[in-house]
Amino acid sequence: MSEQTLITLEDLSVSFDGAPAVKNISLTVSAGQVLALVGESGSGKSVTARSLLGLSGGQVSASELTICGRDARNLADSDWQKIRGNTISMILQDALMALDPLRPVGREIGDGLKEHSSLSKAQRVQRVHEVLASVNMPDPELRARQRSTELSGGMRQRALIAQALAGNPQVVIADEATTALDSQLTALVLAQLRALKEQGRGVLMISHDLAQVAHLADEIAVMRHGEIVESGPTAQVLNHPKHEYTRQLLQAVPSGVPRFAPLSITGAPRPSVPERQTPTGPLALSATNLSKSFGKHVAVEQVSFDLPQGKTLGLVGESGSGKTTTARMVLGLQKPDSGTVNLLGERFAPLHEPQRKQLRVHMGAIYQNPLGSFDPRYSVGQLLTDALSRGKSKRAAEYRVRVAELLEQVELSPGLLERNPRELSGGQRQRLAIARALAPKPSVLVLDEPVSALDVSIQATILDLLDQIQLETGTSYLFISHDLSVIEHMSDHVAVMHQGRIIEQGATASIFGSPQEQYTKKLLAAMPRLR
CATH class of the missing domain: 3.40.50.300 (P-loop containing nucleotide triphosphate hydrolases)
Known part of the structure; x- marks a missing residue:
């Protein structure tokens, strides 16, 4: 691995209206290296990444913020625009949202080249085809003429990577670039990031998935509440974690964990798999020769x-x-x-x-996006009452005891009854979705x-x-x-x-x-x- 340092951060802090989001963190990214920044939502990972692009939106301070040899602490917006795309770029998480559905992907990639290079129109078209081919996009000339909605999920993700690479940046930030992708698409994206490393680029990989990080990263920095709580070579951090939060993240990975063994830290050793009685009676559910066109x-x-x-x-x-x-x-x-x-x-x-x-x-159902399945007019209590009464009542007083039982069953506080689901965290919303599904037993x-x-x-x-x-x-x-x-x-x-x-x-x-x-x-x- 090259020893050339591409990114140096010392004592980076970012705040929003006086509230700190990132607190005095330091890290480096070298050429030919993948540094993984891991942690939960709200830990400060994306704010840190956006600070490297001049896009944090907050108040930024650092004793050193160097990008490919350039001091970036006091850059004007016009200077940041010259750096973004050519020197440092980002692969975003949601390709369908990140790509303009009204424009062909080739034009979207080409517009970035128009802004950051002196290439002629014909040269830009040629570069778009080259960069799409470099990420293994099938039939790149055709795909360049298509809009994102006409592409498969894998093709859209390839287009996002191509967009990030079009200006030949030295540093690429991958911000949760594999979230919600199936295993084969995930493998494709990880292979592309590995190729960037082998080309000698620096990669800052932002992820909460330690299994993916283990296969790609050279070093790991673990963030929590805006601070780096542990960092070091990947094998050291994963095999000999020092911080309790790192151990919590590692235990939470479900791969290889036996059935019914807990994933969240409980303070007790994992129990053996409990014995369950063999059910009697008819099958709970049986599907026979289902077809749909x-x-x-x-x-x-x-x-x-x-x-x-x-x-x-x-x-x-x-x-x-x-x-x-x-x-x-x-x-x-x-x-x-x-x-x-x-x-x-x-x-x-x-x-x-x-x-x-x-x-x-x-029969009940729990979906990926619970907020999208809730009536936005209803409070937590009204949603549960509606489910218990099968749509006949919204008056929680009539079902107070059963609502309390449901909240206790999914470990939600009774104090949330009057709250709107929009005010809840992602985990709380999913618990509410489970409670609603369990209401009719x-x-x-x-x-x-x-x-x-x-x-x-x-x-x-x-x-x-x-x-x-x-x-x-x-x-x-x-x-x-x-x-x-x-x-x-x-x-x-x-x-x-x-x-x-x-x-x-x-x-x-x-x-x-x-x-x-x-x-x-x-x-x-x-x-x-x-x-």
């Missing part, structure tokens, strides 16, 4: 699976494999073209809603990416909570996720979807230990592991 596109084809009572079936596959369409048919939100769903031994789909009204209470919960947008430590507490609820109530889970480490930890059985079909299913240990299908092997090979 949209026009000429076959989204789901001949999908069948069984979910026993008190168990969890993990449904995995890359984006577009048909997982969510399957979930919507199971929930009765989308009518299958063919096939059936039985709930507790009785037909549930494809009946009309009035015919399955009595069964509806036994369902036998089956369909969980569609319930933790993909959460930090690893908050994710750990939610997964532990779901385990606890299942052990206490015997609720069955259909758990849908692109995160294989979560599926491995949470599932008794796994079904693997590819191009609308279930290609392999079986016990979790069997699928993860001895996969039979080539596609499953490919998915597992792309899965970053910490343990």
Whole structure:
């Protein structure tokens, strides 16, 4: 690795209206090095990164802030504009939001070159094609003419990386560039970041995923509450953590952790897996030959699976494999073209809603974005009361005892009853979503990416909570996720979807230990592991 230092920060502090967000942190990034900045949301990672681009929006001070040999402490906006893109650039988290849906991606990349280079129009077009090809974009000339909405998730992420590389910067910041991507897209992005390192660029990788960091970073700096609490070579920090917060982050990674063993720190050693009685009676849920097409596109084809009572079936596959369409048919939100769903031994789909009204209470759902599923007019108490009364009442006093029980079950304070969900943290909102789903005491919960947008430590507490609820109530889970480490930890059985079909299913240990299908092997090979 080159010894050339590209970024030097000494005593960086950033505040907003007097409130400190980053407090006296110091770090360096060298050529050919990946420095990972890890920590939860609100720890100061992104504020630190944006300070390196002159975009923090706060009051910045530092005893040294050097970018590729240039003192950046008192740069004018016009000087920052010359540095951004050419010297230092950023790969953002959400490609669909970061790219303009009204313009072809080639023009969006080219506009940055127009601002920062003296290339002619023809030369800019050629450079756009070159940089798209460099990130393995298939048919770059065609993709340059397409808008972001016409590209797949992987192609959009490639376009974002190409945009960051167009000006040939020496330093690239990757700010949660793999969040919510499936394992194969994640592997693609990590490979691109590794290529940048091998080209001799400096990479500042911002992530809460220590499994990914372990495979890419040379050094790690752990941030909490605006401060770096621990730093050092990757192997040292991951294998011999010194700070309690670092140990908490490491324990929260679900990869390789046995079923029902807690992920959040409890102060006690991990217990052995509890024994559960074998359920008797009909299956909690059974899908038989479900199929669904949209026009000429076959989204789901001949999908069948069984979910026993008190168990969890993990449904995995890359984006577009048909997982969510399957979930919507199971929930009765989308009518299958063919096939059936039985709930507790009785037909549930494809009946009309009035015919399955009595069964509806036994089925619940938890989604990736809980705020999007809440009525914005309702308080916490009104949401739970609405669920308990099945839409007949919003007066919490009538259901005070049961509402209190639900809040206690998901470990939320009664003081939140009058709050609007917009005022809650991400973890609190997901707990509220779980409480609402549990209100009618369902036998089956369909969980569609319930933790993909959460930090690893908050994710750990939610997964532990779901385990606890299942052990206490015997609720069955259909758990849908692109995160294989979560599926491995949470599932008794796994079904693997590819191009609308279930290609392999079986016990979790069997699928993860001895996969039979080539596609499953490919998915597992792309899965970053910490343990």
